[in-house]
Amino acid sequence: xxxxxxxxxxxxxxxxxxxxxxxxxxxxxxxxxxxxxxxxxxxxxxxxxxxxxxxxxxxxxxxxxxxxxxxxxxxxxxxxxxxxxxxxxxxxxxxxxxxxxxxxxxxxxxxxxxxxxxxxxxxxxxxxxxxxxxxxxxxxxxxxxxxxxxxxxxxxxxxxxxxxxxxxxxxxxxx
Amino acid sequence: xxxxxxxxxxxxxxxxxxxxxxxxxxxxxxxxxxxxxxxxxxxxxxxxxxxxxxxxxxxxxxxxxxxxxxxxxxxxxxxxxxxxxxxxxxxxxxxxxxxxxxxxxxxxxxxxxxxxxxxxxxxxxxxxxxxxxxxxxxxxxxxxxxxxxxxxxxxxxxxxxxxxxxxxxxxxxxxxxxxxxxxxxxxxxxxxxxxxxxxxxxxxxxxxxxxxxxxxxxxxxxxxxxxxxxxxxxxxxxxxxxxxxxxxxxxxxxxxxxxxxxxxxxxxxxxxxxxxxxxxxxxxxxxxxxxxxxxxxxxxxxxxxxxxxxxxxxxxxxx
Numbered sequence: 001x002x003x004x005x006x007x008x009x010x011x012x013x014x015x016x017x018x019x020x021x022x023x024x025x026x027x028x029x030x031x032x033x034x035x036x037x038x039x040x041x042x043x044x045x046x047x048x049x050x051x052x053x054x055x056x057x058x059x060x061x062x063x064x065x066x067x068x069x070x071x072x073x074x075x076x077x078x079x080x081x082x083x084x085x086x087x088x089x090x091x092x093x094x095x096x097x098x099x100x101x102x103x104x105x106x107x108x109x110x111x112x113x114x115x116x117x118x119x120x121x122x123x124x125x126x127x128x129x130x131x132x133x134x135x136x137x138x139x140x141x142x143x144x145x146x147x148x149x150x151x152x153x154x155x156x157x158x159x160x161x162x163x164x165x166x167x168x169x170x171x172x173x174x175x
Numbered sequence: 176x177x178x179x180x181x182x183x184x185x186x187x188x189x190x191x192x193x194x195x196x197x198x199x200x201x202x203x204x205x206x207x208x209x210x211x212x213x214x215x216x217x218x219x220x221x222x223x224x225x226x227x228x229x230x231x232x233x234x235x236x237x238x239x240x241x242x243x244x245x246x247x248x249x250x251x252x253x254x255x256x257x258x259x260x261x262x263x264x265x266x267x268x269x270x271x272x273x274x275x276x277x278x279x280x281x282x283x284x285x286x287x288x289x290x291x292x293x294x295x296x297x298x299x300x301x302x303x304x305x306x307x308x309x310x311x312x313x314x315x316x317x318x319x320x321x322x323x324x325x326x327x328x329x330x331x332x333x334x335x336x337x338x339x340x341x342x343x344x345x346x347x348x349x350x351x352x353x354x355x356x357x358x359x360x361x362x363x364x365x366x367x368x369x370x371x372x373x374x375x376x377x378x379x380x381x382x383x384x385x386x387x388x389x390x391x392x393x394x395x396x397x398x399x400x401x402x403x404x405x406x407x408x409x410x411x412x413x414x415x416x417x418x419x420x421x422x423x424x425x426x427x428x429x430x431x432x433x434x435x436x437x438x439x440x441x442x443x444x445x446x447x448x449x450x451x452x453x454x455x456x457x458x459x460x461x462x463x464x465x466x467x468x469x470x471x472x473x474x475x476x477x478x479x480x481x482x483x484x485x486x487x488x489x490x491x492x493x494x
Contacts, residue, residue, distance in 0.1 A: 069397075069479075080398050104472055106398040109432065113399065136466050137400075137432045150471065 004164045006154055006171035011146060013168040016128075016156060017051065019145045023126065024055020026143065027096065032058055035093045037120075039086060041111065042066035043165065044100035047157045048128045048145075052098060063088050065097075067107065080110050095120040100157050101129040101148070105137045112139065129153065129170070176259040178277035179355060180267040182327055185311040186289030186296075188339045189282035190263065192347045197261040199348060205251075205262045214250040215243070230314075230321035244322055264315075268332050269323040275362050278334040280351055285340040334358070360430055364406050368460055374408040374422070381405060387440045387473065388426055394476045395427070403428045407435075409463075411455040423456050425465055435465040440473055 011019075027036075038056070040049030042064050053062055066084035095115060102108055108125060115123055124142035131148050132141075154160050155167030179196065183189020197204035211218060211226075215237065218226075225232045226243065233243045241249075248270050254260065255271070262271075271277035284292070286308070294304040319327035330336050335354050337347045365375045381404035383389040388404075395402045406428045412421035425435035437453070439446055446469070453465055 079396070104468075104476065106394070106400065106476070109400055110398045113431065134469075134472055136436060136468060136472070137429060137434055138464060 004154065004160065004167070005174050007174055009169045009171045010148070010153070011156075011170045013156075016048075016145070016170065020048065020051045020128075021055045023143050023145060024052055024057070027052075027126070028056050028058045031056075031060075031094060031096075035121075036060040036096070037088065037090050037093045038062050038096045038098055038126075039090075039115075040064045040098045041100070041108075042084065044157045044159070045098050045128070046165070048100055049098045052126070061088050061093075065111065067111065080107065082111075082114060086115075090115065090118050090120045093120050095123045096142075097123065097125050099125060099127040101131075101153065102127045102139065102141065102144075103131050103134045105135045105139050108139055109137045128156075176255055176257065176276065177355070177359065178255050178260060178262060178267075178271050178274065179351065180262045180271060180277060180279045181282060182264065182268050182279070182333070183282040184284065184289060184315075185308055186292040187282045187284040188292070188344055188347075191344045192280075192282050192337075192339075192351070193261050193263040195344055195348045196351055199352065200259070200261070203258065203260045205254075205260050205267075207263075207265055210247065210251075210265065214246060230318040233318075233322045266319045266323050266325075266327070268327075269319065269325055272332070275365075278351075278355055278358050279332060281330065281333040281336045282347065283336060283338050285338070288340040361406075364403070364428065364430075368407065368409070368463065372410060373460065374410065375406070376408065377403065377406045385440075388438055390477055390480065391427070391436075391438050391468065391473065394480050395429070397480060400432070401430045403430060409456045409460055411452060411459060421452070421455075423452050433464060435463065436468055437465065438468045438473060440470050446470075 036056075036058065038049070038053060038060055040046065040062070043066070049062075049064070053060070063086045064084065065082060065086050067080055068083040069080060097108065097111060097115070099108060102125070112123060112125070124140050126143035127141060128145040129148045130141060130144035130146070131150065134150065152160075152173040153170055154164040154173050155170045157165050158170070159165045160173055179200075179202075181189055181193040181196070183192070193204055211223060215223075218237075222232075222237075233247070235242060237243045237246050247265070251262070251267065251270055255274075255276075268279040268281075271279070289308055290301065290304050293299065293308055294301060297304070297307070299307065316327055319325055325332065335351060337350060339347060342350070361377050364377060383392070383404065392402065392404065405424050405426060408422050408424040410419040410422045412419070414420050423437075425437045427436040427438070428434070429436065437449065439449055441449075446467075449467065453467060456463065456465060
């Protein structure tokens with residue numbers, strides 16, 4: 001077991017929940033009367049996703065999606081693939097992809113490409129943490145919780161070597 | 176709108192390819208019969224017969240001082256402005272020879288294969304089938320040569336020549352669609368900054384300047400993100416005579432995200448210089464999205480690429 005050493009807490013649990021609540025209210029307002037599906041990206045968005053889902057007070061369907069690195073025998077490098085797909089039908093529905101953090105945006109771009117092929121009515125991104133400066137691809141980030149810089153973060157779903165996801169706050173790691 | 180022309184040998188299954196292609200794309204299939212109905216509504220039966228028999232007759236007057244050929248060209252060109260279509264035969268590859276929105280395909284097969292297909296199709300003896308093939312080949316060739324002054328068997332008229340001795344109709348359709356989509360993309364990239372004077376070199380052979388670029392291409396592949404390498408150069412400074420003195424060629428273009436990426440693995444001094452250049456590009460070419468991939472991000476992504484295939488892919492944050 002690894003001891004988690006972090007520099008400082010950036011967002012405590014109260015701050016996070018207050019912001020999540022605001023996002024939930026905004027989404028409820030924007031998607032009223034629409035068929036909404038929210039998709040959480042495993043594992044980082046786990047807690048943000050469950051808190052956000054409960055902060056939205058309109059009918060919705062939810063599902064989770066996971067992507068992983070799978071070695072490709074035909075190439076020297078592997079490729080990114082969906083390892084747990086969406087089980088519900090998203091065609092013709094309004095989809096929000098829920099992420100913990102968006103940095104370069106390549107993973108999210110891959111996800112959106114894949115989901116768009118299933119012809120949802122609309123597809124937007126809601127991320128808890130966001131660094132627009134590092135983003136290489138313009139993604140439809142309609143909602144975000146907080147802007148962050150380049151530092152390494154842990155807690156509230158985010159890990160360091162799989163540890164630290166259960167911390168109720170978000171802290172900056174010593175790196 | 177877009178045009179795909181299909182020129183074919185008899186017995187090459189070119190009609191089948193054209194039919195399957197048009198239904199796959201949802202475009203009209205324009206055949207000779209349809210042309211006659213649509214563009215020559217008041218043609219007399221004897222004129223129609225003569226058109227079928229004599230290529231030279233296309234150069235005679237149809238009405239209002241216009242020849243059949245002129246009427247055909249004008250009607251097809253104006254149709255192409257309104258809707259996309261697959262055009263089968265009648266020298267359409269030459270009517271649209273200069274058009275960047277058109278690709279020209281020739282469907283062929285070996286003599287043996289064609290012979291056996293024609294024999295089967297028309298229940299003919301080998302000799303009769305062979306005669307039918309050579310007379311039809313001669314007729315096709317004569318039509319294009321009389322009406323357009325070109326040799327329809329000249330492969331340089333076509334983007335793609337497909338041989339159904341070795342490929343099925345489905346394989347041909349898939350090959351044409353793939354070529355068409357790539358071509359359409361290149362035309363789109365070219366046209367986007369046409370008026371602002373960007374230099375297009377998409378038809379050059381891409382050669383990576385350094386190992387980092389090759390590695391970054393692998394990273395994009397890993398995320399299934401389609402890219403083109405250095406498709407364009409954006410001039411940003413000119414001397415008093417109008418010669419380009421400073422230009423910017425972003426390393427990658429992400430086709431689905433309409434974004435150019437410039438990789439930088441250099442130290443901060445050069446990055447600042449690059450940023451200044453980038454600012455100028457943005458001023459001169461508004462509407463173009465260009466982003467810089469900084470050293471730190473590149474290294475993190477490269478690290479992730481290396482980690483691939485290992486049982487523990489590591490921290491999800493290393494995006």
